[in-house]
Amino acid sequence: MRMELQAIPLEDRFVRLEPLSEALRSEMQAALDCDQPAWDIMVAAAYGPYFDGWWASAMSAMEQGTRIPWAVRRKSDNALVGTTSLYEIKPDYRRCEIGSTFYRPEARGGPVNPACKRLLLGHAFDAGAVRIEIITDATNPGSQAAIRKLGARDEGVLLKHKITFTGRIRDTAQFAILDDDWPEVRARLDARLAAF
Template sequence: MNIDFPQNTILEDETVLLRPLQESDVENLLEISINEPETWKYSLVQANGKENLEKYIQIALKARENGTEFPFIVFDKKSGKYAGSTRFYDINLAFKTLQLGYTWYGKDFRGTGLNKRCKFLLLQFAFETLGTERVEFRADNNNQRSIAAMKSIGCTVEGVMRNHMPTLGSAIRRDSIILSILRNEWFDNVKENLKNKL
């Protein structure tokens, strides 16, 4: 059973807007896609170059149609530019769980506080609107920047799945680190701590 997101779900505050990803967003994300190859270093689905970006978006939109994912494009209100993308995935209403990931931003938006603002809006929506009990995060265990970002928003490390999955275009398999935030943690302290960092 899947969560039925309203197709017009928009999350925003005074500095950032997350709206549903659309096919036409290829143009909005193309500059990052083409000019910043380091963005895809740890990604399991590459979106480098126009053709790969088109495929990336098509896959995301198909998953939204199937009700298992809900992808957003991220718009930075301060600069007036599109910053990247993020999504809910592995949505399971029966278990009241979902994962938050496929998150990437152009280099101009990293370290600006944009990610924390996005995560606050997404977590607030997940726990307070959808009523989820657990939000899970995963990353390549070598992706220290991503892991540090997840810890800084209040995620708890649960462990590492060794030799978990192949890395893109390589015979090498990655270890995946698992982190999460639980509903009670959100209301007890994570929400307030994260809000104070915005």
């Protein structure tokens, strides 16, 4: 059995995830052009002068089938508030990562992130995934806490794992959710979202 991920819209009552397309380019650029300090700890940036390179890379990876990048649209006001992806897609190994995620500051701390994670995890496990990884900068305790809150397994730190667009050599905190974990993680996410 192979994992068969599709670049399709995903939605719940909080967000609509729309696969990137040329029609979304200018709206996506406007949504990501903010909060430079948040971008500065990421591997790649998409604000200001970095947007064109980020966009080209995302679209190329989507064409190659190694990444599905989505625009995140908040349904309460129809605003495009960020981006998230399934990437490092390995169909034969039934594995992928959730990441390349950025939300505008006003979209953080509410239902947007748990809603996106619920949709992406459900989409990947329904497609046959047995392992979904979530990684973050080892210097980002807030992101690590959010990943732990999902119920992901903490698998440690990969030293000198990536080099960011600023040239910094990054250590990466690695987490995973296995298909065995999904029922509990799903129930936890559903309970969180029911509270909004």
